[in-house]
Each structure stands twice: as structure tokens, then as C-alpha cells.
Amino acid sequence: MSYCFECPVMCGADRENGEVGVCCAGGCSFVARAARHYYEEPPISGTRGSGAIFFTGCNMRCVFCQNHEISRGLPEDTASARPVDAESLCDTMLRLQELGAHNINLVTPTPHVRLIERALPLAKARGLVIPIVCNTNGYERVETLKRLEGLIDIYLPDLKYVSPRLAERYSGRSDYFEFAGPAIKEMHRQVGCLELDGEGMAKRGLIVRHLVLPCAVDETRRVLDFIKAELPLETCISLMSQYTPIPGMKRPLDRRLTKAEYRRAKEYAVSLGFTNVFVQELSSAEKEFTPEFDGYFE
Numbered sequence: 001m002s003y004c005f006e007c008p009v010m011c012g013a014d015r016e017n018g019e020v021g022v023c024c025a026g027g028c029s030f031v032a033r034a035a036r037h038y039y040e041e042p043p044i045s046g047t048r049g050s051g052a053i054f055f056t057g058c059n060m061r062c063v064f065c066q067n068h069e070i071s072r073g074l075p076e077d078t079a080s081a082r083p084v085d086a087e088s089l090c091d092t093m094l095r096l097q098e099l100g101a102h103n104i105n106l107v108t109p110t111p112h113v114r115l116i117e118r119a120l121p122l123a124k125a126r127g128l129v130i131p132i133v134c135n136t137n138g139y140e141r142v143e144t145l146k147r148l149e150g151l152i153d154i155y156l157p158d159l160k161y162v163s164p165r166l167a168e169r170y171s172g173r174s175d176y177f178e179f180a181g182p183a184i185k186e187m188h189r190q191v192g193c194l195e196l197d198g199e200g201m202a203k204r205g206l207i208v209r210h211l212v213l214p215c216a217v218d219e220t221r222r223v224l225d226f227i228k229a230e231l232p233l234e235t236c237i238s239l240m241s242q243y244t245p246i247p248g249m250k251r252p253l254d255r256r257l258t259k260a261e262y263r264r265a266k267e268y269a270v271s272l273g274f275t276n277v278f279v280q281e282l283s284s285a286e287k288e289f290t291p292e293f294d295g296y297f298e
């Protein structure tokens with residue numbers, strides 16, 4: 001049976017026979033960029049960069065998506081996108097390792113899990129030894145994640161919202177937290193808290209990302225409350241301030257985060273007792289941190 005039920009959308013697209021799913025992925029997977037990326041968290045990017053492989057398509061529709069060029073629309077219409085199969089994906093991963101990337105960073109991989117399940121064992125058999133990162137929006141089915149157990153070393157999920165109202169308003173998915181909460185617990189079950197090697201690079205574990213949004217520090221508090229209630233206090237959290245409005249955004253998303261909003265978010269994380277929190281400078285909200293999707297394959 002070829003119907004796709006990989007993610008919580010459960011749209012059942014017959015992708016193997018060419019039907020395109022809600023995520024805009026069809027029978028063939030496409031990659032828009034495969035290159036070393038220097039703007040992830042320090043233990044992911046290090047000095048030599050993270051070997052980021054940006055797949056096209058996405059199962060969410062965040063109004064503020066910085067990767068909208070590749071996350072929406074058919075891959076055939078994305079000028080930079082190249083089709084990949086298990087062999088070529090394997091070659092790409094080995095090439096990034098040869099170039100010195102600290103890890104392989106699979107960005108928005110969920111619609112492509114079947115391909116990844118085939119490509120990773122192939123690449124490992126051919127000498128891929130650097131850690132594999134699953135970089136996801138968090139909107140995942142636990143059943144799908146279980147298939148990745150043993151293949152993924154580091155989970156880097158977003159936890160965007162707890163409230164159905166905000167999840168619907170900004171991402172069109174009122175059930176986001178219903179899935180993201182259990183998914184993040186499953187990721188932690190598989191890989192545990194973040195472990196670093198002797199050079200301070202991530203070798204295994206979970207980093208939960210949360211983007212603080214304008215006028216939504218209360219939502220950040222709900223997210224942090226969930227992490228405190230369900231995961232160990234040493235869970236690594238990346239509290240991001242890099243929200244950048246895209247042209248035409250409506251209030252309150254038409255501006256960047258204020259210093260006061262970000263300070264309140266950080267203070268709340270500290271007050272809950274988290275010991276492992278990455279914070280950003282507000283200057284991180286710059287265009288240069290968003291990769292150009294120009295078909296660049298290193």
C-alpha cells in the first residue's frame with residue numbers, strides 16, 4: 001500500500017503513484033540545498049558547519065515561515081530543487097562528511113522518512129560516521145518516529161505552541177501540541193538528554209527549540225511549563241529570539257521581538273530551574289541567518 005500517513009495530517013496521498021500530499025511532497029523527494037550551515041546552535045554548527053540537507057515541502061503552514069520558498073508549492077516549481085533517491089542522498093551525506101561537516105542535519109525530513117530509512121543504512125555501510133540530526137517542526141506521529149529509532153542520534157524539534165488557538169491562527173494546525181507533545185517525549189525516550197563530545201559538539205540527545213513570538217510570552221511560558229513537567233530539568237532548550245516578520249505580516253507579527261519580551265522569556269526559563277538553555281542576541285534576527293535556496297550543493 002502506498003498511501004502516505006507519515007505525519008499527523010494523515011492525508012493519505014498515493015505518493016508512489018504520483019499524487020502530491022498536503023505537504024507538497026509527491027512520489028519523488030526533492031532537496032533544495034545541501035551544504036554546510038553555520039547558524040544552528042553551537043554544538044550543532046561548531047566551527048566546520050552542520051551538513052544541512054534542506055528537503056522541500058512541509059506539513060505545516062506557518063505564516064512566518066522563513067523557508068517559505070521551499071516549504072510551499074510543488075518541488076518542480078522550486079527552481080533550486082533537485083530530485084534525490086536513496087543512492088544520491090547517500091552520496092550527498094558522504095560528501096558533506098568529507099568536507100568536514102560535524103553532522104548530517106536533515107531539515108524537515110518527515111515527508112521523506114521512507115527515503116531516509118533506505119538512505120541512512122546505505123550511507124552508514126559506506127562509512128558515514130558523523131551524527132545524524134533530525135531537524136523538525138515537531139508536528140510528528142510517534143509511530144513514524146519509532147521507525148527512526150537507532151538511525152537518528154540527535155533530535156532538534158521545535159515546540160512552537162501549546163494553545164490550539166495560536167497553533168491554528170499561525171500555523172493552520174489546531175492539533176499541533178496534541179502531536180508535538182508526545183512526539184518530543186518519544187524523541188527523548190530514544191536519545192535522552194544532550195551529550196557532548198570532548199570538543200563540545202553534540203553526539204547524541206535532544207535539543208528542544210522554541211521561537212519566542214511577539215505578544216506571545218505567555219505561550220512561551222506554557223511551552224516551558226510542559227518541558228518542566230514532562231522532561232528532565234537538564235533538557236537542552238534553545239530559546240530563540242530570531243523572529244523576523246516577512247513583508248505583509250499583520251499585527252502582532254509585523255514586528256520583531258522586543259528586548260523586554262525576550263528578557264521575560266529568559267527569566268521564566270531561569271525561574272523554572274532549567275540548567276541547559278541556549279539564548280540568542282536579538283541581532284540574530286537578520287536575513288543572513290536564513291540560507292539562500294539557490295540550488296547550492298557542496
Ligand code: SF4
Nearest residue numbers: 004007010011021023
Ligand atoms: S507527510 Fe505529506 S503526504 Fe504524508 S500524510 Fe503528511 S502531509 Fe500527507
